[in-house]
Amino acid sequence: MSRLEAKKPPLFISEPLTKDTVSQSLSLLSEILKSCYGPAGRLKQLHNGVGGYVCTTSQSSAILSRLSVSHPILSVLMASVQNHICRFSDCGLFTAILCCSLIENFKSLNVASCTVIKISKHLLSLCMDYLKSEACGCRVSVDFSSLETLLCLVRSILTSKPACMLNKPEVDHLTMLILKAFMFTVPCHVETNAVLGKCIIVPVKGRRVVDSTVLPGLLIETPEIQLAKPLAVKRTCSNMIKIALFCVSMSGDLFNPEEGTITVHHGISLEMSEVNQLLNVGKQLVNDEVGLVVCQKVIHPSLKQYLKENHVIAVDRAGLSVMEPLSRMTGSKPIASIHSLSPSCYGSLKDVRLESFASKHFVHLIPNDTVVCSLILCNRNETAWDELKRACETAEHVLQLTVKEPLALLGGGCTETHLASYIRHKSCSLSTSCFKDLDCSRTQYQLVADGFCRSLESVACSLNHDDGEILTDMVYGHCWLVPSGFPSVSNWSDLVSKCGCGINGNTENLNWRLLQGQFGSPIIQGCPKDPSVKVADFLTLDCFAAKCSGLQVALETANLILDLSYVIEDQN
Numbered sequence: 332m333s334r335l336e337a338k339k340p341p342l343f344i345s346e347p348l349t350k351d352t353v354s355q356s357l358s359l360l361s362e363i364l365k366s367c368y369g370p371a372g373r374l375k376q377l378h379n380g381v382g383g384y385v386c387t388t389s390q391s392s393a394i395l396s397r398l399s400v401s402h403p404i405l406s407v408l409m410a411s412v413q414n415h416i417c418r419f420s421d422c423g424l425f426t427a428i429l430c431c432s433l434i435e436n437f438k439s440l441n442v443a444s445c446t447v448i449k450i451s452k453h454l455l456s457l458c459m460d461y462l463k464s465e466a467c468g469c470r471v472s473v474d475f476s477s478l479e480t481l482l483c484l485v486r487s488i489l490t491s492k493p494a495c496m497l498n499k500p501e502v503d504h505l506t507m508l509i510l511k512a513f514m515f516t517v518p519c520h521v522e523t524n525a526v527l528g529k530c531i532i533v534p535v536k537g538r539r540v541v542d543s544t545v546l547p548g549l550l551i552e553t554p555e556i557q558l559a560k561p562l563a564v565k566r567t568c569s570n571m572i573k574i575a576l577f578c579v580s581m582s583g584d585l586f587n588p589e590e591g592t593i594t595v596h597h598g599i600s601l602e603m604s605e606v607n608q609l610l611n612v613g614k615q616l617v618n619d620e621v622g623l624v625v626c627q628k629v630i631h632p633s634l635k636q637y638l639k640e641n642h643v644i645a646v647d648r649a650g651l652s653v654m655e656p657l658s659r660m661t662g663s664k665p666i667a668s669i670h671s672l673s674p675s676c677y678g679s680l681k682d683v684r685l686e687s688f689a690s691k692h693f694v695h696l697i698p699n700d701t702v703v704c705s706l707i708l709c710n711r712n713e714t715a716w717d718e719l720k721r722a723c724e725t726a727e728h729v730l731q732l733t734v735k736e737p738l739a740l741l742g743g744g745c746t747e748t749h750l751a752s753y754i755r756h757k758s759c760s761l762s763t764s765c766f767k768d769l770d771c772s773r774t775q776y777q778l779v780a781d782g783f784c785r786s787l788e789s790v791a792c793s794l795n796h797d798d799g800e801i802l803t804d805m806v807y808g809h810c811w812l813v814p815s816g817f818p819s820v821s822n823w824s825d826l827v828s829k830c831g832c833g834i835n836g837n838t839e840n841l842n843w844r845l846l847q848g849q850f851g852s853p854i855i856q857g858c859p860k861d862p863s864v865k866v867a868d869f870l871t872l873d874c875f876a877a878k879c880s881g882l883q884v885a886l887e888t889a890n891l892i893l894d895l896s897y898v899i900e901d902q903n
Contacts, residue, residue: 361431392413484739533550
């Protein structure tokens with residue numbers, strides 16, 4: 332009989348944030364994420380310690396999914412940020428860095444956590460009201476009749492991912508391609524409940540980035556089809572190509588014994604019976620004037636040959652990923668059984684062509700109305716391609732979010748410093764009744780507000796990786812980066828030309844101040860102004876919806892962690 336161990340009681344950890352191990356782990360996580368932030372962020376190599384795939388990245392989605400943490404508090408923080416990334420794809424590092432900074436700044440205050448939480452919620456409401464108001468000085472409207480702001484939005488995403496290893500011509504080329512691909516997915520005929528289409532990314536590794544291109548419709552890789560042969564495809568009397576889409580295997584495999592027992596009469600071949608059934612399906616497809624058969628799985632060679640003889644193109648092993656976009660693009664319904672075939676399941680295509688890229692051969696399915704497109708994405712090596720694929724998917728998602736809410740926020744740290752300036756101004760003008768409603772003193776409110784503003788400014792400071800200085804101006808509240816190697820007593824006007832987002836130039840006396848002060852900067856008495864400048868060609872922008880969500884998630888997660896009194900761990 333095996334030895335039995337007595338059940339251990341659970342481990343109670345009171346006031347977990349006061350423990351050195353938690354503070355050190357939180358600080359380490361914060362430093363890792365800060366070092367990845369922005370266009371000059373440092374790359375990280377992540378692997379599982381026993382060999383295997385090595386991921387080189389600076390993107391939050393890749394880093395957080397591969398980082399292993401043991402403490403429950405860090406698990407809560409990372410799960411919260413990962414949930415935000417799943418919903419918005421962008422601003423993951425912003426959310427995580429801000430959350431860590433809020434926790435660090437708030438727990439150092441000599442203010443009860445319940446009071447900190449109430450005040451910080453009020454500060455968040457001030458921020459959200461300001462960001463959603465017409466008076467907001469750190470947001471721009473996105474006009475879909477003009478490409479300028481859309482190009483800035485996509486370019487800002489690509490340039491913030493250094494592991495993609497892109498130069499300026501490559502960034503410009505991909506920016507146009509991503510925007511073109513997105514436009515393909517916008518329905519031509521707008522309905523009451525219009526749904527955006529889909530962009531399928533086709534990998535081509537080991538080629539130049541500028542070889543990337545976008546095509547309307549869908550590409551399915553088909554190594555068997557030879558490009559040298561002319562493509563003869565059956566068409567209907569209306570010159571359309573009828574398509575049948577199968578999501579069931581057409582390989583002629585015998586029944587799986589686990590599905591039950593079958594009785595076979597003497598002299599009957601199950602294999603021939605299956606092949607005959609498949610050929611009967613082929614005859615019906617030919618009679619129904621089907622010109623293209625696409626199967627998610629395998630098609631039997633005999634059926635392939637029969638279809639080919641009757642000028643029907645057969646494409647098998649298409650895979651699950653193309654079924655939904657192909658069904659939507661053609662109007663076909665996936666057929667799940669070879670024993671019941673309804674003509675109402677067929678869809679239609681405008682044309683079918685053969686394409687070749689690098690050493691790969693594809694069947695190019697061209698629809699009547701383009702809601703699905705294929706982005707043939709090239710990069711020099713697998714590591715850079717993986718990072719570029721994530722960046723392109725993020726850009727597509729950001730454009731989709733921008734359609735729903737056509738706004739963008741100024742990037743390059745300017746939204747963070749502008750918001751901090753606004754909150755410092757706003758917190759000075761609150762009435763006594765507000766403090767009474769929050770059940771706090773003016774001093775407590777100012778302490779929490781200052782910690783909140785320093786947290787925002789610390790995110791902007793994270794963009795600096797080369798020991799330079801980070802400034803903000805007292806007029807617009809924007810972020811300015813001074814290159815390293817200049818003393819702190821320099822005349823800042825001689826060292827900076829544009830703010831972080833690029834909307835402001837150094838054309839007036841802006842009254843600079845440093846951001847790195849441990850206890851924050853003097854309170855700005857005036858409300859930061861709106862630059863009211865036409866969007867520049869190279870403006871740095873952030874996704875409005877993603878950043879607003881990141882701000883909320885960071886503060887709510889920080890409040891949740893600050894409110895933890897006990898961590899209870901099962902030791903069994």
